[in-house]
Amino acid sequence: MKKLFAVIAALMIIGGIFCSCKNTSENAPEADAEEEIEYQTLSVDDEEYYSKFKDKGISINVYNWGEYISDGADEGTLDVNAEFTKLTGITVNYSTYATNEELYAKLKGGGSSYDIIIPSDYMISRMIKENMLKPLDFKNIPNFKYIKDTFVNPLYDQKNEYSVPYMWGTVGIIYDKTLIDENDIDWNILWNEDYADRILMFDNPRDAFAIAEIMLGYSINTENPEELEKAAEKLKEQKKVVQAYVMDEIFDKMGAGEALIAPYYAGDAITLMDEYEDLAFAVPKSGTNLFVDAMCIPSGSKQKEAAEMYINFMCEPDIAYATTTYVGYSTPNTAAYDMLDDEIKNDGISYPDDEYLKENTTVFYNLSDEANQKMQDLWTDMKSSQYEAKNVWLVPAFMLICVAVSIVILIRRHIKNKKDIF
Amino acid sequence: MKKLSRIYISLVLMFLYAPIFVLIVFSFNTTKSRSVMSGFTFDWYQKLFQNELIMMSLRNTLIIAVIASLSATILGTAAAIGISSMRKFPKMVIINITNIPIINPEIVTGVSLMLLFVFFAARMNLEFGFVTLLIAHITFNVPYVILNVMPKIRQMDPHLYEAAQDLGCNSVQAFFKVVLPEILPGVISGLLMSFTFSLDDFVVSYFTSGSTSQTLPITIYSMTRRKVSPEINALSTIIFAVVVIVLIVKNVIENRPVKPFLKAKEEGR
Numbered sequence: 001m002k003k004l005f006a007v008i009a010a011l012m013i014i015g016g017i018f019c020s021c022k023n024t025s026e027n028a029p030e031a032d033a034e035e036e037i038e039y040q041t042l043s044v045d046d047e048e049y050y051s052k053f054k055d056k057g058i059s060i061n062v063y064n065w066g067e068y069i070s071d072g073a074d075e076g077t078l079d080v081n082a083e084f085t086k087l088t089g090i091t092v093n094y095s096t097y098a099t100n101e102e103l104y105a106k107l108k109g110g111g112s113s114y115d116i117i118i119p120s121d122y123m124i125s126r127m128i129k130e131n132m133l134k135p136l137d138f139k140n141i142p143n144f145k146y147i148k149d150t151f152v153n154p155l156y157d158q159k160n161e162y163s164v165p166y167m168w169g170t171v172g173i174i175y176d177k178t179l180i181d182e183n184d185i186d187w188n189i190l191w192n193e194d195y196a197d198r199i200l201m202f203d204n205p206r207d208a209f210a211i212a213e214i215m216l217g218y219s220i221n222t223e224n225p226e227e228l229e230k231a232a233e234k235l236k237e238q239k240k241v242v243q244a245y246v247m248d249e250i251f252d253k254m255g256a257g258e259a260l261i262a263p264y265y266a267g268d269a270i271t272l273m274d275e276y277e278d279l280a281f282a283v284p285k286s287g288t289n290l291f292v293d294a295m296c297i298p299s300g301s302k303q304k305e306a307a308e309m310y311i312n313f314m315c316e317p318d319i320a321y322a323t324t325t326y327v328g329y330s331t332p333n334t335a336a337y338d339m340l341d342d343e344i345k346n347d348g349i350s351y352p353d354d355e356y357l358k359e360n361t362t363v364f365y366n367l368s369d370e371a372n373q374k375m376q377d378l379w380t381d382m383k384s385s386q387y388e389a390k391n392v393w394l395v396p397a398f399m400l401i402c403v404a405v406s407i408v409i410l411i412r413r414h415i416k417n418k419k420d421i422f
Numbered sequence: 423m424k425k426l427s428r429i430y431i432s433l434v435l436m437f438l439y440a441p442i443f444v445l446i447v448f449s450f451n452t453t454k455s456r457s458v459m460s461g462f463t464f465d466w467y468q469k470l471f472q473n474e475l476i477m478m479s480l481r482n483t484l485i486i487a488v489i490a491s492l493s494a495t496i497l498g499t500a501a502a503i504g505i506s507s508m509r510k511f512p513k514m515v516i517i518n519i520t521n522i523p524i525i526n527p528e529i530v531t532g533v534s535l536m537l538l539f540v541f542f543a544a545r546m547n548l549e550f551g552f553v554t555l556l557i558a559h560i561t562f563n564v565p566y567v568i569l570n571v572m573p574k575i576r577q578m579d580p581h582l583y584e585a586a587q588d589l590g591c592n593s594v595q596a597f598f599k600v601v602l603p604e605i606l607p608g609v610i611s612g613l614l615m616s617f618t619f620s621l622d623d624f625v626v627s628y629f630t631s632g633s634t635s636q637t638l639p640i641t642i643y644s645m646t647r648r649k650v651s652p653e654i655n656a657l658s659t660i661i662f663a664v665v666v667i668v669l670i671v672k673n674v675i676e677n678r679p680v681k682p683f684l685k686a687k688e689e690g691r
Binding site: 061063065066067071072073079082093094095096097098109110112113114248251252255256271275402405406408409412416 | 423426427430433453454455456457458469472474475536540543549550551629631633634635636640641643644645650651
């Protein structure tokens with residue numbers, strides 16, 4: 001036993017040394033490249049505007065998605081919050097959340113006050129309906145002029161009173177380009193039996209239903225119970241070819257080659273494609289969902305003007321550029337877009353052409369409570385409906401074996417003890 | 423037979439440590455993948471120390487854990503001593519009441535604390551943040567300290583305290599010179615336990631933290647919308663290493679042969 005451990009340990013050490021040796025030799029050319037890092041500098045349109053609150057000791061509370069801002073961790077990039085403090089003298093208390101629902105619960109719970117939040121489209125329409133947001137004073141946000149027309153007056157905030165778009169993206173399909181032709185990519189490939197068990201699917205009802213609804217030609221914001229039921233039917237059909245319903249496990253499953261096709265968000269697909277050359281991303285021709293995360297000021301905010309200054313700052317071309325390059329999602333800021341490399345602008349992943357955006361994409365807005373409930377019920381029903389997965393018995397069987405082994409050990413010990421008595 | 427039990431114990435150990443081992447290995451991975459090992463690097467460790475949000479949260483977590491566990495230890499020890507000198511029936515009632523928060527699901531504690539704080543926030547201009555988080559952590563730590571200190575008090579000879587007073591101590595001296603050294607192991611294990619509890623608490627912190635202070639578990643959780651970065655692996659590896667080193671040091675100190683020390687003492691006499 002001990003010998004075995006020793007051998008394994010030795011192998012690991014040798015492996016480690018080998019790896020690190022290989023690594024140092026590989027790193028040599030990279031070190032040269034690192035010296036040429038371009039340090040991004042910040043210039044703003046109107047410095048005087050930002051000096052309004054200097055030396056007043058004001059702080060604002062920003063509540064953003066995790067990993068959704070440039071923090072200067074990579075050399076040469078801007079630390080956005082630090083730059084803001086340097087420029088305006090306003091301290092930023094930055095905290096993060098993982099889902100729209102978490103943000104909603106936190107605001108509804110009361111007690112904490114935030115000055116900036118960045119919910120997604122449908123959550124914004126819900127918050128507007130429930131009077132949770134303050135109307136913005138666009139006089140204080142001159143940089144709104146940089147926001148692309150497509151994103152002004154969106155469906156979730158039709159008069160554009162409450163929100164300034166921060167990032168956007170589309171839902172598309174990640175696929176293995178060595179095995180699948182780009183021209184075949186459309187939503188129905190996720191139902192294709194040729195790829196049975198190599199397909200992944202969203203594990204949240206809203207995104208999954210949207211795919212089925214697009215295929216059936218319904219609106220992705222439909223509240224019609226019949227249409228929802230038909231969409232659920234469609235998803236049930238798909239179930240036999242789906243390997244797993246997942247969210248961010250997609251990265252590992254696609255990366256390791258366990259699956260070939262998965263729907264996901266454009267920004268994350270780029271991160272994945274940077275690592276694995278075989279993967280590609282395409283936006284289905286028949287249309288898709290466009291999501292927008294936008295900056296808003298919740299009604300509990302006590303520093304509205306400072307918060308508007310922060311929003312304006314986030315719309316500065318330099319800052320928007322830094323954020324979009326760090327996060328990988330698309331920017332609605334035209335000036336920042338112009339600063340991007342042509343490669344990113346033209347690859348059709350982050351920035352599909354305008355005509356497609358106008359004709360074939362729709363944003364979510366909030367559904368009525370009944371429709372949400374209906375969708376949730378249908379989703380649960382779909383996921384729990386009978387299906388014969390092959391490895392279901394594996395875990396229980398293993399547990400049974402474990403229990404059996406321990407019982408055997410116990411009984412034998414018992415017998416031995418009894419023998420010892422005599 | 424012996425072989426069988428050995429296999430069994432190695433299986434148990436494997437289940438306990440395989441996840442941690444995997445986590446450590448992937449903290450040295452050159453890519454962000456969690457399944458394919460593609461090279462060896464220390465980059466994530468370097469990035470970790472540059473990530474301001476993680477470092478801030480780590481600092482918050484440590485500050486809160488230290489203050490909360492110290493205050494809870496003082497409160498809990500005092501409470502345990504008070505409880506032990508009660509009569510039988512009230513003693514039983516109080517012990518059971520303090521045990522309820524331990525059995526209670528954490529989420530109930532979290533939500534009820536949040537509701538309480540919201541209630542006061544509306545009236546007293548209290549804002550969620552460091553203070554609420556600290557109060558919450560002290561609250562769920564106190565029962566654990568009581569639980570650890572009580573048995574030590576029960577083991578102690580109740581007449582020691584009286585003897586100390588007979589020999590000229592006043593009550594404060596008697597407590598610090600006689601009672602405290604006697605129950606110290608319980609106090610320390612209570613302190614360590616509450617420290618670890620507030621270090622890794624997620625549920626209660628989630629409901630009681632506000633806009634100005636965020637603890638590490640919440641930060642890590644919020645990173646899951648996008649792919650969890652191996653920086654987290656690196657951080658966990660460091661925490662694991664620190665814990666292991668502390669444990670080893672503790673064991674070495676405890677198991678140091680006491681005999682030479684005693685001998686020296688005797689010779690001195």
